[in-house]
Amino acid sequence: MKIYFAPLEGVTGHIYRNAYEEFYGKGRIDKYFVPFISPNQTNGFTAREQRDMNPDNNVNMPLAVQIMTNCADLFINAARLLYEKGYTELNLNLGCPSGTVVAKKRGAGFLSVPDELDEFFAQIYENELLADKKVKLSVKTRLGMEEPEEFDQLLDIYNRYPFEELILHPRVQKDYYKNKPRLEYFEKALEKSTNPVCYNGDLFTIADYRRFKERFPSADRVMIGRGFIGNPALIEQIATEESRTATTHEDTTCLRQFHDRIYHEYLKIMSGDKNTIHKMKELWFYQKPYFDNADKAFKKIRKSRNMAEYEAAVQEFFAQAVPTERDTVQFTK
Structure with a gap:
């Protein structure tokens, strides 16, 4: 495929x-x-x-x-x-x-x-x-x-x-x-x-x-x-x-590294912290349905207004988030 x-x-x-x-x-x-x-x-x-x-x-x-x-x-x-x-x-x-x-x-x-x-x-x-x-x-x-x-x-x-x-x-x-x-x-x-x-x-x-x-x-x-x-x-x-080569890793560990790479690269090219945070919130919208036990952290991410608030909310998320394998997912705003 x-x-x-x-x-x-x-x-x-x-x-x-x-x-x-x-x-x-x-x-x-x-x-x-x-x-x-x-x-x-x-x-x-x-x-x-x-x-x-x-x-x-x-x-x-x-x-x-x-x-x-x-x-x-x-x-x-x-x-x-x-x-x-x-x-x-x-x-x-x-x-x-x-x-x-x-x-x-x-x-x-x-x-x-x-x-x-x-x-x-x-x-x-x-x-x-x-x-x-x-x-x-x-x-x-x-x-x-x-x-x-x-x-x-x-x-x-x-x-x-x-x-x-x-x-x-x-x-x-x-x-x-x-x-x-x-x-x-x-x-x-x-x-x-x-x-x-x-x-x-x-x-x-x-x-x-x-x-x-x-x-x-x-x-x-x-x-x-x-x-x-x-x-x-x-x-x-x-x-x-598909029997292709797959690399096993802890999902949240890799996701944190992935998040940080994107976040810091956006900070380099975007004007203002708010614009970067807005871009990151778009990613979190799609990721939220795949996690349990992180509603409070997601809410803090959504409401964050500056880098300090955003980074603290992200830290809280990765301290408690549990990825859950799901049969189906729905994205709702």
Whole structure:
């Protein structure tokens, strides 16, 4: 099984990716996806995007850069700039359900105009970078905007083009991340897609992974995001399941080292302690469901306003936290 690390805007930047690979990935993640960039008319990237894509910040790490746009010319310009930096695999974001994104017909919003989407693909595949296979393109998609039946037309469109793979999150845009993934549509994609199909959605525990493999024995690739962020050691559990080399360690010991690396690296580049603490709180939100006996410490982390308060709360957490193997996990704000 190929294992991919999903992009999550504001979370899985190069600092997080490098720390994760060092402490947990250890060569077992087959591909990391850079959170989406949005090319603009100036044909440039923001300072944050340039830093995140800098090859010096992504050494010895298989990487695909995600792009979010509905303009073929902007996509081609971005592809050219990325190719010049050495990136040969791109991913088109057709899955982001954010209202502000969808209103501009980007992300999942692009699915609302399938004819325009088809024309977009036709145009970009006329460019020599894709036509000559200098750059590979994968697509991350949802089933549609309103109803899952929209996927039938979308799959017909996808089948006209030679994607590296089709990554399917089997929800519609209006679901956001609620309701359950519609696995019957992933099954349909496996049967009818002319491109390799990768599954994405709600693989949070090793039990989830086992259930998925049992239901879809022919599936050969999955993308995991929130599950790895919440429980970084999930990759080791999967590695053991797949008979890959796994390194055994005390979860909280490694997690503390992992946390400290990310925390101190953020402090170096971010303006103000509050911004760093805010970034760290995002990680704790995903990690909380995996621990027992730490509610008070989590509350203190959430309410911390400066470095002293935050570091004291983190110390308290690691003094009492007990990671618990769970059958299922839910993330609720």
